[in-house]
Amino acid sequence: MGLISLVAIAVLLLAGRIHASDKLSQSYISKLGHEVQWKHSTTEMKERVEKQDILEIRTENRPIINEPIEGASMSITGRANEGQCGQPVSRxxxxxxxxxxxxxxxxxxxxxxxxxxxxxxxxxxxxxxxxxxxxxxxxxxxxxxxxxxxxxxxxxxxxxxxxxxxxxxxxxxxxxxxxxxxxxxxxxxxxxxxxxxxxxxxxxxxxxxxxxxxxxxxxxxxxxxxxxxxxxxxxxxxxxxxxxxxxxxxxxxxxxxxxxxxxxxxxxxxxxxxxxxxxxxxxxxxxxxxxxxxxxxxxxxxxxxxxxxxxxxxxxxxxxxxxxxxxxxxxxxxESNTCYDPSTFISCGSKITRSNTILRSPVSNQDTWHYPRSTICEWYVEAPAGKDIRVISMCDSEITSSFRDYCYGDYLSFTLDDGQSTDVCGANYWFSVNTTANKMTIKFRSNSDDLVARGFVVKISFGGGMIALSSATLITFLCLLANYFMHL
Known part of the structure; x- marks a missing residue:
C-alpha cells in the first residue's frame, strides 16, 4: 500500500472519530438530566496532507472568546417612555x-x-x-x-x-x-x-x-x-x-x-x-x-x-x-457580517480570477441560511501563472455528511486539472486548502434528503508558490498520527 494511501486512511479515521461523536442528542439528554452543560466534543485539531506536493488541507476547532469591552457606550432605543416597545396586541x-x-x-x-x-x-x-x-x-x-x-x-x-x-x-x-x-x-x-x-x-x-x-x-x-x-x-x-x-x-x-x-x-x-x-x-x-x-x-x-x-x-x-x-x-x-452577507453569493458556473474573493454555498432562504437540497454548483478558479491557490474558511462550516461515510451525502470538493481532488464535509470549524497549481474547480453538492445545514464561506486568494512537501515530511506526519492513536 502506497504512502499516500496510508495518509488518506489515517485522515479518514481521525476525521471520523471527531465527527462521529458530535451528536446533539447527547446534549439534549444532558439538558433533561440537568447535570452536564452543552459542549462540543470536537475540541481536537487535526491536520491531513493529501497528494504529495499538490494539495494540503487543514482543519481545526476554534473556541469563541468573548472579551469585555472598555469604553463602549450607546443609548438603546426601547425604553418604557419611548412608546416603541413593550406593546402587546392583547393580554x-x-x-x-x-x-x-x-x-x-x-x-x-x-x-x-x-x-x-x-x-x-x-x-x-x-x-x-x-x-x-x-x-x-x-x-x-x-x-x-x-x-x-x-x-x-x-x-x-x-x-x-x-x-x-x-x-x-x-x-x-x-x-x-x-x-x-x-x-x-x-x-x-x-x-x-x-x-x-x-x-x-x-x-x-x-x-x-x-x-x-x-x-x-x-x-x-x-x-x-x-x-x-x-x-x-x-x-x-x-x-x-x-x-x-x-x-x-x-x-x-x-x-x-x-x-x-x-x-x-x-x-x-x-x-x-x-x-x-x-x-x-x-x-x-x-x-x-x-x-x-x-x-x-x-x-x-x-x-x-x-x-x-x-x-x-x-x-x-x-x-x-x-x-x-x-x-x-x-x-x-x-460586528462584521461576512458569514451572512448576500453579496458573497456567486452564480454557479462562474469563473473566479480575482484574489481575495469571498464565496459561500447556495442558500435556500436567508432566515436559516441553510443550503438547498438536490443542488450541484461548480466554480472555476484560475490564478495568474506562477501563483498558487489558497482557500481558507471564513466562518464555521457544516455540510451534512462526515468523513466516516466518505462524504457520501453532501460535500464540498476541490479538484485540480489532472483529476486530483480532496473533499470537505461534516462540521469543520476551520479548514484551508492549498495547492501549487493555478487552476482548481470547487464543487458543492447536496443530495435529496432533508438533512441540510449552513454550508460554507471561504476566501480564495492567490499567492507566490508553496514549498513542495518531501517524503520525509509525510513520514513525520504519519508518525505523529500513529503516536496520537497510541495515546487514545
Whole structure:
C-alpha cells in the first residue's frame, strides 16, 4: 500500500472519530438530566496532507472568546417612555405550569431558542429569550445560550405561540455571555444573541422594553412570566405559550421559601408560576408607563416547581446589567457580517480570477441560511501563472455528511486539472486548502434528503508558490498520527 494511501486512511479515521461523536442528542439528554452543560466534543485539531506536493488541507476547532469591552457606550432605543416597545396586541394572564394558554401576539417579544441537529434535521427546543432589537435577543446563560461553538447550531423562533411550529426560525450569528458567568458559580446569568438577519416588526413580533439602571424590581410588584416549560420537572413541554402572574418577593421571603439569590438576582412566585426545566431564559415583564419592561430573566429552575410547596423562581435582575447590555449591543451591531452577507453569493458556473474573493454555498432562504437540497454548483478558479491557490474558511462550516461515510451525502470538493481532488464535509470549524497549481474547480453538492445545514464561506486568494512537501515530511506526519492513536 502506497504512502499516500496510508495518509488518506489515517485522515479518514481521525476525521471520523471527531465527527462521529458530535451528536446533539447527547446534549439534549444532558439538558433533561440537568447535570452536564452543552459542549462540543470536537475540541481536537487535526491536520491531513493529501497528494504529495499538490494539495494540503487543514482543519481545526476554534473556541469563541468573548472579551469585555472598555469604553463602549450607546443609548438603546426601547425604553418604557419611548412608546416603541413593550406593546402587546392583547393580554390574558393565566398559569405557566398547567394553566390557560396565552393569546396570540400577547407577548410578541417572546423568543424560542432551538438547537439544530443536522444528523436528523430536527430542531430541539432548548430555552426562551426576549427580542430587544430587530436582530438581538437577550436570555440566560445557564443551560440556555452559554457553551462552546453553539451559535452555529442555535436558531431563534419569533412570532409563534406554538413551541413546535418553528414556522419562522432565524440563524444566530454570534452569542455573547457575561464574562463573569461560570457553570461552577452563581450570578452573571445573562447573554445576548445576534441573529444573522434582522426581522421586520409586525403585530406578533415586537421588542420588549429594557429597564434603566434605576428601574429595579420592587417588592410586591406584580409582573408576568411567559414560557413553554412543563408543569412538572419530568413533564412534557407545553405546546402553547403560557403566561403567569408573579409577585416579586423580598430577599427574606425568598430565603424562608427555600430560594437563595445572588447580588444580581431577585425571586418571585405566584400560583402556578414556578419555573421548571426548559423555562430557563423565560422573560419576566412588568408594566410601567403603559409598556412592558423586561425586569427579569429566568435563571435556572425551581428545585420544586410543582406539588404542594413549590419554591419561588430566581431571576437575573436586568437593570443591574444596563451598561453591559448597552456596550455589547453596540459591539454586536458593529460586528462584521461576512458569514451572512448576500453579496458573497456567486452564480454557479462562474469563473473566479480575482484574489481575495469571498464565496459561500447556495442558500435556500436567508432566515436559516441553510443550503438547498438536490443542488450541484461548480466554480472555476484560475490564478495568474506562477501563483498558487489558497482557500481558507471564513466562518464555521457544516455540510451534512462526515468523513466516516466518505462524504457520501453532501460535500464540498476541490479538484485540480489532472483529476486530483480532496473533499470537505461534516462540521469543520476551520479548514484551508492549498495547492501549487493555478487552476482548481470547487464543487458543492447536496443530495435529496432533508438533512441540510449552513454550508460554507471561504476566501480564495492567490499567492507566490508553496514549498513542495518531501517524503520525509509525510513520514513525520504519519508518525505523529500513529503516536496520537497510541495515546487514545
Amino acid at each position: 390574558v394572564q393565566s398559569k405557566i405550569n398547567g394553566g390557560q394558554n396565552a393569546d396570540q401576539a400577547s407577548w410578541p417579544w417572546h423568543a424560542g431558542v432551538y438547537r439544530y441537529d443536522s444528523s436528523s434535521g430536527e430542531y430541539n427546543f432548548w430555552c426562551s429569550a426576549a427580542l430587544i432589537r430587530p436582530n438581538i435577543v437577550i436570555g440566560a446563560a445557564e443551560t440556555c445560550l452559554a457553551g462552546t461553538d453553539i451559535a452555529f447550531i442555535t436558531y431563534i423562533s419569533l412570532g409563534s405561540q406554538y413551541v413546535n411550529s418553528q414556522s419562522r426560525l432565524f440563524a444566530v450569528q454570534d452569542i455573547v455571555c457575561h464574562e463573569g458567568y461560570s457553570v461552577d458559580a452563581d450570578g452573571f446569568d445573562i447573554c445576548l444573541a445576534k441573529l444573522a438577519s434582522s426581522v421586520a416588526y409586525t403585530y406578533n413580533v415586537k421588542p420588549v422594553c429594557l429597564p434603566s439602571a434605576s428601574q429595579y424590581p420592587e417588592e410586591n410588584e406584580s409582573c408576568v412570566m411567559t414560557g413553554w416549560g412543563p408543569s412538572s420537572h419530568d413533564g412534557p413541554l407545553s405546546p402553547t405559550l403560557k403566561e403567569a402572574p408573579v409577585r416579586i418577593l423580598s430577599a427574606g421571603d425568598c430565603r424562608n421559601a427555600g430560594t437563595r439569590t445572588t447580588w444580581d438576582q431577585f425571586c418571585a412566585g405566584g400560583t402556578g408560576a414556578y419555573p421548571c426545566i426548559f423555562d430557563e431564559g423565560n422573560p419576566v415583564v412588568c408594566q410601567e408607563n403603559n409598556a412592558y419592561v423586561l425586569k427579569g430573566i429566568t435563571s435556572g429552575h425551581s428545585t420544586n416547581c410543582s406539588g404542594t410547596n413549590p419554591t419561588p423562581g430566581r431571576f437575573t435582575n436586568v437593570s443591574d446589567y444596563d451598561g453591559w447590555i448597552s456596550n455589547h449591543v453596540s459591539r454586536l451591531e458593529d
